[in-house]
Amino acid sequence: MPDRRHFALALRFALGFVLTACSNSKSAMETTFTPSNPFANASPLLYQAPPFDRIHNEDYRPAFDEGMRVQLAEVGKIAADSAAPTFDNTVVALEKTGLLLTRTNNVFQAITQANTNDTLQKLQSEIAPKLAAHSDAIHLNAALFARIKALYDTRATLKLDSVQSFLVERYYKDFVRSGALLSDADKTKLRALNLEESKLSTDFQNRLLAATMAGGLVISDKGELAGMSDGEVAAAADAAKARKLDGKWVLPLQNTTQQPYQASLSSRPTREKLFRASTTRTEQGDTNDTRALILRLAQLRADRAKLLGFPNIAAYVLDDQMAKTPDHAISLLTDMVPAITHKVSGEAKAMQALVDQQKGGFKLEPWDWQYYAEQVRKAQYALDESQLKPYFELDRVLKDGVFFAAHELYGLTFKERKDLPVYHPDVRVFEVFDADGSSMALWYCDYWKRDNKIGGAWENSFVDGTGLLKTKPVIYNVANFAKPGAGQPALLTFDDVTTMFHEFGHALHAMLTHVEYPRLTGTNVPTDFVEFPSQFNEHWALYPSVLANYAKHHQTGKPMPADLLDKLKKARTFNQGFSTGELVQAMLLDMAWHTLPPGEKQADAGAFETAALKRFNVEMPLIPPRYRSTYFAHIWSGGYNANYYAYMWSEVLDDDAYAWFTEHGGLSRANGQRFRDMILSRGGTDDVAVLYRKFRGRDPEVGPLLVQRGLK
Secondary structure, eight states: OOOOOOOSGGGOOOOSSOBOOOOOOOSSOOOSOOTTSTTSSOOSSGGGOOOTTTOOGGGHHHHHHHHHHHHHHHHHHHHTOOSOOOIIIIIIHHHTSOHHHHHHHHHHHHHHHHSOOHHHHHHHHHHHHHHHHHHHHHHTOHHHHHHHHHHHHTGGGTTOOHHHHHHHHHHHHHHHHTTTTSOHHHHHHHHHHHHHHHHHHHHHHHHHHHHHHHTSEEESOGGGGTTSOHHHHHHHHHHHHHTTOTTOEEEOOOSSSSOGGGGTOOOHHHHHHHHHHHHTTTOSSSTTOOHHHHHHHHHHHHHHHHHTTOSSHHHHHHTTSSSOSHHHHHHHHHTTHHHHHHHHHHHHHHHHHHHHHTTOOSOOOHHHHHHHHHHHHHHHHSOOHHHHGGGOBHHHHIIIIIHHHHHHHHOOEEEEOSSSOOSSTTOEEEEEEOTTSOEEEEEEEEEEOOTTSOSSOEEEEEEOOBTTTTBOOEEEEEEEEOOOOTTOOOBOOHHHHHHHHHHHHHHHHHHSOOOSOGGGSTTOSOHHHHHHHHHHHHGGGSOHHHHHHHOBOTTTOOBOOHHHHHHHHHGGGTTHHHHHHHHHHHHHHHHHHHTOOTTOOOSOHHHHHHHHHHHTTOOOTTSOOSSOGGGOHHHHTSSOTTTTTHHHHHHHHHHHHHHHHHHTTSSOHHHHHHHHHHTGGGTTSSOHHHHHHHHHSSOOOSHHHHHHTTOO
């Protein structure tokens, strides 16, 4: 996911997924902004890459304060301009505001997601409400909105090109959706709601990070790790040492409900303990408990929707998406439920039969699913993860898989840059070159899990590429792969491989943008479209020529045997009842929380979750949601509230688009260039439904998705 969101205007605060700066400290805390502050000017490094070797904890607060002060002054000057509003003196002028604030925020959000510390978390809690108030100060500026409205009302007579006209419409809608048409009294109420929501969302993120770390399963008896590989056991020992638990082992939690180690752990009690540690991580009644937080957040959002003239916050959010209404999104999901439950029933029967055959003497439970699914896969396809991992060494997957596909489709090449500073030793930097050999972007990757990194995987930017500001893209991907033990090879699961291709699809969307205006650049598109390029890029992980290029044994260099390749491809739709079921449950949970009407308070988060799943006929005792409500970071702190359905909506697009490729010869430079020109390079410069229709020649169809997931 870029799991990301954007505020309108030159704020462009990605309050979704980003990184943190270096944690080294200066001799004294700086409280005033000076010209020596590393954010004071655009970085002198290539493409304004952040100077991480110069950034300290103490630099952020004065840079934020000064950045907000300067932008408000810039905006005030535009609003007070005595000249009649024009595209240049209003819209273009706004696009150029807030450069210091954007520089600071892009780095700060990145670091507080991927490499945070106590100092930065405290500052994050203090800065979040200030940023919310700052955004309101701009969007609720009546004089500024009057200029934008004047342009919007007369746009047909202004001799604007199609992109400029679309940008004016976008600005007008941004301001209206932010409350510009409200009365002064209602604007005051809206400011208060936004302020409280920003505080609680930040609090949720910090509580979840702490709960996930504290919830990692500590093992004292190595026998409880039976079934895990030597490399996994070594990694668990390293994780324990990092927490000063010498002589023990730690199984860190990922942000999902089910944990990867459950597929290999042969000790049923250990599987159950790991499952319960995961599902109750934020429900311990301690300072990391999130239940009261999410109840209040849901209520705040419903109240905000009412102020803005919508029946619930989902209606407000989807009014600006491809889906347009909650009913359309819910219908897509619930229409899949019968096929999902049918598939799940068959999968569960096969696993229970295996338990009985082995004289297990127990009924299958959620913590057994991964373990027995892996055994069934071995039985049905003679395939298990341990056979695959030796062929998925990270560096080879990256260079001979992810980069190779980008070269074959778009002509891109990559050169590692070890001279540019990074925020953590795990981070790598690559310079990106276009088909003509010209340098065009920088790309950072940060793949290993750390205790001070939030869960999941994402993409975002340090610098957006725009014509107006004459900037090139500086983009990064972050993930949470299990770090190998010292001296062990970096071997991945196929899910990890897919994640690499997915997040790089977001990066391609951001790097290949060819847009003049910052508001419309890169991934500044509706959320139910932003996942389209990323999920589309996943297809190339299994494309024959790409897979053959990177799936080579990490020791011998020999390609994956043909019979193993066949097994991998045949197993592609295996366990899709589970995979689709846990995903759709989470999507419908998101919709349930965000279709709550104003004033309808909930007393118990767990009871609400159970009732919602029953209401949608999607409750499956053996398959809990991919994220339970209390650790659903996407919707409470990641900007995907009422938008998590977007992954499935975008999957309709990506599978349909891939079908176009297969109909036209598959992977080729010509096909890649067409996709680049018509989708990736366009950013948010037009209605995305129109962009897709022009590329495909028709509206998207759901059939290819059902085939890809083995549901049809």
